[in-house]
Amino acid sequence: MNPGRNLDLHTLEAFDCLLRERSVTRAAERMGMSQSSMSELLGRLRERFGDPLLVRTRDGMVLTDRAQALIPNVRSAIEPLRELAEPAAEFESSTASVRFRVTATDYAQLLLMSSLVRQLQALAPGCSVDLVTVNLRAVDVALETGDVDLAIAYYPDPPPALRRGPLFADHYVCIARQGHPAISRAFSAEDFASLPHISVSPSGLSYFAGVVDSALESHGLTRRVVITCPHFLLASHLVSQTDMVLALPCQAALALTSHFPLQVIEIPIPMERVDVSMYWHERSHHSRAHQWLRDRVRSILALPKPGVPSEA
Numbered sequence: 001m002n003p004g005r006n007l008d009l010h011t012l013e014a015f016d017c018l019l020r021e022r023s024v025t026r027a028a029e030r031m032g033m034s035q036s037s038m039s040e041l042l043g044r045l046r047e048r049f050g051d052p053l054l055v056r057t058r059d060g061m062v063l064t065d066r067a068q069a070l071i072p073n074v075r076s077a078i079e080p081l082r083e084l085a086e087p088a089a090e091f092e093s094s095t096a097s098v099r100f101r102v103t104a105t106d107y108a109q110l111l112l113m114s115s116l117v118r119q120l121q122a123l124a125p126g127c128s129v130d131l132v133t134v135n136l137r138a139v140d141v142a143l144e145t146g147d148v149d150l151a152i153a154y155y156p157d158p159p160p161a162l163r164r165g166p167l168f169a170d171h172y173v174c175i176a177r178q179g180h181p182a183i184s185r186a187f188s189a190e191d192f193a194s195l196p197h198i199s200v201s202p203s204g205l206s207y208f209a210g211v212v213d214s215a216l217e218s219h220g221l222t223r224r225v226v227i228t229c230p231h232f233l234l235a236s237h238l239v240s241q242t243d244m245v246l247a248l249p250c251q252a253a254l255a256l257t258s259h260f261p262l263q264v265i266e267i268p269i270p271m272e273r274v275d276v277s278m279y280w281h282e283r284s285h286h287s288r289a290h291q292w293l294r295d296r297v298r299s300i301l302a303l304p305k306p307g308v309p310s311e312a
Contacts, residue, residue, distance in 0.1 A: 007048075009081040014041050016074050020145075022054060022061045075145065079283045091288035093124035098289045100127065103134040103142065104152040105202045107232045107252045108276065108301075112152065115300045124292075136202060143281040149290055151279040152297065154208075154249075162279040165294060167301040170249040172211060172271040177240050178261045189269045193221040196244045198235045199228045211272045212247045219269055236260050249274050276301070 007015075017027040018038070028038035046053055051066040104112065109131060120127055134142045134151070140159035142148040151162075158164060174192060176183050182195060193216055199209040209225070216223055226244055229235050232252055239246045240260040253264045278297055284290040 007077075009078070011041065011045075012074060012078050012081065014038065015045055016078060016146075018042060018045075018054065019063065019067060019071055019074065020147075022063065024054075024061075082287075091292045093127065093292055095126065096124055096289060097126040098124075098128075099130060100290070100293050101130045101132050101147065101149045102152065103132045103139060103148045103150075105136075105154075105232070107249060108152040110233070110255050111251055112297065112300055116296060119296050119300075123296075139279065143279065144283070146281075146283065149280065149284055150293060150297070152276065152301075153279070154274045154276050155279075158277070158279060162281060163285055165278045165280075165298060167276045167278060167298065168251070170251050170274040170276060172215075172247050172267055172274065173250045173253050174245050174247050174265045174267050175236065175239055175253050175256065175262045176245045176265065177242070178263050180243060180245075180263070182243070183263065183265060187265055187268060189216075189219055189221060189267075192245075192267055192269075193223045195223075196226045196242075197223050198238055198244050198246045199225045200230065200232050200235050200246070200248065201228055202230050208248075211274070215267075215269050215271050232256070236262065247271075249276075 014027065014031050014033070017031050018024070021027040021030065024038050024042060025035055027033075028035045031038065033041075042054065049066060049070070051064055053064055053067040053070075054061045055064060113129075113131075116129065120129065132142075132148050134148055136153060136155070139148065139151045139153070140162055143151060143162060152167070154170075176195075182191065184191075197212075199212075201209055209228075212223070227235075227238065229238075232246075232248055233256075235246050235248075236256045237260060238244060240262055247267060250264075253262075256262060257264060278294060278301075280290065280294065
């Protein structure tokens with residue numbers, strides 16, 4: 001390795017970006033650099049490490065074995081340098097320019113985003129949010145690598161390595177279209193089980209559906225799931241157009257009634273509680289910018305929520 005000058009924070013961040021993007025052009029765009037500057041930086045890195053790092057193939061650029069081996073060391077070196085470089089002053093949201101990367105189910109997005117956007121516009125006009133799609137099975141990896149800054153979800157068994165901030169507890173209800181012929185005041189567990197159901201499984205995970213199925217099984221009942229889909233919004237649209245029903249967390253159901261002609265019905269059997277939390281990695285725990293974001297999310301989602309309106 002060339003014993004040249006030490007690697008500074010900017011060089012390490014650009015190197016990490018090259019390792020992620022595997023493209024000089026995309027890495028330059030993400031770092032706000034010109035393509036020629038990024039190419040020059042890659043040349044210096046190649047000289048320093050005595051390795052080409054990125055090589056061209058018929059399928060595009062790929063990392064060399066040396067580059068693959070450097071990934072964990074590069075990423076572990078960045079965060080301490082960021083903390084040293086971060087000013088001691090409090091985060092000034094009114095003048096800050098930070099792009100936060102958040103992953104959440106469409107359920108959590110529906111409850112969060114309109115209020116968060118208003119707060120950003122009022123308190124942090126230079127900041128922005130990218131809603132990132134991440135497989136819920138891999139959210140711990142996305143948080144560790146920095147592809148995501150904050151995850152908001154219900155995890156029955158959350159990854160133990162992550163920081164966690166509880167937000168609110170929810171319970172399951174049933175939604176059906178207004179005027180549904182099988183819905184009455186005397187809505188029994190058998191009635192609920194006998195209806196055609198839509199089931200939502202974000203990222204193919206079954207625990208949302210498992211809450212409902214386990215409760216039914218404890219009463220000797222099963223249901224017929226006609227459609228399984230990954231999004232609550234699509235499922236609610238289908239419910240509003242058919243005689244199918246959907247069991248989902250109450251706060252999502254109440255929010256969706258303002259967008260679709262739906263009625264919300266309490267499920268006549270005990271259901272497991274849904275605890276929604278936010279998760280983040282140790283790397284961003286002390287960041288004042290990310291602390292500010294987490295405070296905003298908590299202020300929006302940790303407020304008391306109304307129950308299902310009772311019938312007159």
